[in-house]
Amino acid sequence: MKTITRRLALTAVALAALASAPSFAAEKVVLGVAIPAATHGFTGGIVFWANQAKKDLEKAHPDLQVIVKTASGAPEQANQLQDLQTVNKINALVIFPFESASLTKPVAQVKGKGVYVTVVDRGLTDTSAQDAYISGDNTAFGKIPAEYLAKTMGGKGNLVAMRGIATTLDNERMDAFNSVLKAHPDMKLLDAKYANWNRDDAFKVMQDYLTRFKQIDAVWAADDDMAVGVLKAIDQAKRTDIKIVFGGAGAKGMIKTLMDGKDPRIQANVSYSPKFIYDAIKLTAEARLKGEKLPATYIIPSVLITKDNAAQFYFPDSPF
Structure with a gap:
């Protein structure tokens, strides 16, 4: 499976994949977003960026509707998938699975109904249940x-x-x-x-x-x-x-501690921003509006954060 590294825009390989895909755009894209609830800092960031994507993308694309659902557990998320399909009539889905094994069959059932599926971060145990996978490294x-x-x-x-x-x-x-x-x-x-x-x-x-x-x-x-x-x-x-x-994952509080040297036990970190949910929603929505597909796998690099480069990863206005 080919790995595509995120840049400011899709790479040349990704663009080629998009260009070669058949165009069968729906008149309106109804995109369901299924994510865990904000039970801790990282998922708080996921919820923030998902709702930001909904706001930005619906403003930019009149033919796009984004429906964001948050779940506190795997059973609730599975039920939400059924509602998104039967009640909201989605034709595209971006899902950050609460768990891998227990969500694989529910996602596969949605895909089986003709819904385009992008899985984010927590992969499924059977990749045939998805069209695309976007994750950090x-x-x-x-x-x-x-x-x-x-x-x-x-x-x-x-x-x-x-x-x-x-x-x-x-x-x-x-x-x-x-x-x-x-x-x-x-x-x-x-x-x-x-x-x-x-x-x-x-x-x-x-x-x-x-x-x-x-x-x-x-x-x-x-x-x-x-x-x-x-x-x-x-x-x-x-x-x-x-x-x-x-x-x-580079939470702002930990990065600030690293920058300031306040705790000698905090010497380094590794990047893994929850903003990738925004990227996943944007890439999926814009591809489906054109009737195109994403590359099968799209990986966002993780890098070592030390005091020397910590300022590059400090975002004080972020919820995470």
């Missing part, structure tokens, strides 16, 4: 922190990790992290538990780690919300052995 999201920790820790020490929700992207991140650690046998990953990209859940998981493990040198929190919970648990336990807490 989840392999880099796991690889970059592992490489940074290996270098900073001199290739040795005890680590614990937080996982997100059981999704294909979480598996990609964890697999990439572990693949780097294989080259550093003196770095011991003591445990990696799910904390659902949630600061309260991460606080509880970190409390468990602190109780079980007397020496922890670093934490891969794998998300800035989870990193907040991790730091709170460490501070409450008054533990001084943990020298690095590596979060992820």
Whole structure:
């Protein structure tokens, strides 16, 4: 499957793919957007950018209607998909699946009714249920922190990790992290538990780690919300052995801490902006208005953020 890197506009390869696609534009595009509710900072950003896309695109395109639905769980999102199809009569869908496995069949059923489907971020377990996939670089999201920790820790020490929700992207991140650690046998990953990209859940998981493990040198929190919970648990336990807490996704509070050097445990981050939902909605809507298709896969790069380049990733007006 070919990977296309995001630029300010579609790449030449993407444009070629669009140009070669047959034109069967509907008179009106009714685009459903199914996303998780704003239960933590990152999904708060997702909701913000999805609604911003609706506002901007409906203003720019009179023949476009965008319907945004937020769900607090996989069953609710599956029900919303049915409503979008039967009640709203959508002919295109952009979905950020709440979970991978449980949403695959409901999405496949929508696609089976002739709806064009773009899946964002949390992939499905069967890619035949989608027309296009847009995501951040989840392999880099796991690889970059592992490489940074290996270098900073001199290739040795005890680590614990937080996982997100059981999704294909979480598996990609964890697999990439572990693949780097294989080259550093003196770095011991003591445990990696799910904390659902949630600061309260991460606080509880970190409390468990602190109780079980007397020496922890670093934490891969794998998300800035989870990193907040991790730091709170460490501070409450008054533990001084943990020298690095590596979060992820570039939340503005964490980037500001990195820029200001306020917490010596926050030394780096990795980019993964929720704005990609805006890009996914825009690309899908504009392609369908022309009766065109997107490339099968469209990947947005993730890069290492340090104090030296943190200002480039600091957006104080963003909700995330």
